[in-house]
Amino acid sequence: MPIQVLSDELSSRIAAGEVIERPASVVKELVENSLDAGSTRIDVQVVGGGANSITVVDNGDGIPADELPVAFERFATSKIDETSDLITIGTLGFRGEALPSIASVARVEITSRHGGAEAGASYVVDFGKPGLLEAAGAPQGTRISVSGLFTNVPARLKFLGSGGRELSRIQRMLASLALVCPRVAFSLAADGRERLRTVGSGGILDAVSGVYGQKIADQMLLLEADESAAFSVDGLISSPSLNRSNRTYMTLSVNGRWIQSRRLTYAIEQAHYGFLPERRFPIAVARIHTPLDDVDANVHPAKTEV
Known part of the structure; x- marks a missing residue:
């Protein structure tokens, strides 16, 4: 087979496999797009389990109507403009891959009204095929519905676990994002049943109460940062009497970005x-603050490693 340029459909399908696993x-x-848009709810x-449908509604800045189709083009983003911007990324997203990747393996319907606009607009991309841009009544913010995820990729669909898993x-x-961003009120409903709710007060203890319950929040110890330092850490840590059987209760962030780091969780364990009894782990929220140019968020498609 000769070397050839892949079609847009095939390249989008491959890119989706990098960004959208489940x-x-x-x-x-x-x-994360909602957070970048300044949403407070x-x-x-x-x-x-999300395989049938996923809907995310926010009260952020919204997207201008004429930019909705552009948002589904690969590498279209409002967050960076030139190479040097990668050095000081202050947003959670920046590559312009998420929406086109999702829309290549699902049906995506978006309705949005930009702040100051008299009306909103809706747009549909059906497994990579764009629809019509239409006017729509909507409050400021964005509503995105994703349905039929991976139905055009049967092998990926089989890879998914049960709905409960x-x-x-x-x-x-x-829950991790809610702990990292306590100023935002989060809610999660599954099959009509509420599973998570935080108040968005800005207080990290309130976020812990919403995620783990007030009883656990009452037993957490506050870690306060030196706000004058270029590098600092704040958050919460449990007392030795409050522990868990796995590491999933340790939440880490760098400059507001939720991350996963075996090295950092190991450091918390060693402390x-x-x-703690053997094979028991603390509950922790560690939020690291450091100059933006000390961090490289462009090392993995999922952006959970820095």
């Missing part, structure tokens, strides 16, 4: 060495 990936990308609804992944991920 329903939780979709929720993460959409919620984000509501997530899923059906069938996929929901657990979504809930853990959204508790001798204080």
Whole structure:
């Protein structure tokens, strides 16, 4: 077979495999877009563990009507303009891959009204095929519905776990974002049943109460940062008497970006060495603050490693 340039459809399908692995990936990308839009409230609804449908509604800045079709083009973004911007990325998203990747493996309907606009607009992309841009009544913000995820990629669909297992992944991920961004009110409903709700007061203890319950929040120890320092860490840590059987209760962030780092979780574990029973782990929220040019967020498609 001769060397040839891949079609847009095939290249989009390949790119989707890098960015969108499962329903939780979709929720993460959409919620991070909402956070970048300055939202103070984000509501997530899923059906069938997200395989049937995912809906994310926010009260952020919204998208101008004429930019909705552009948002579904690969590498279209409002967050960076030139190479040097990669050095000081202050947003959670920046590549312009999320929406086109999702829309290549699902049906996506978006309704949005930009701040100051008299009316909103809606737009549909059906498994990579764009529809019509239409006027729509809507409050300021954005509503995105994703349905039929991976039905055009049967092998990927078979790879998904049960609805309950996929929901657990979504809930853990959204809980982590809620702890990292306590100023935002989050909610998660699954098959019509509420699974998570935070108040968005800005207080990290309130966020912990919404995620884990007030009883656990009352037992957490506050870590305060030196706000005058270029590098600082704040958050919460549990007392030795409050521990868990796995590491999923340790939440990490760098400059407001939720991350996963085996090295950092190991450091937290070592700080508790001798204080916890064997194979028990603390509950922790560690938020690292450092100059933007000290961080490279462009090392993995999922942007959970820096």
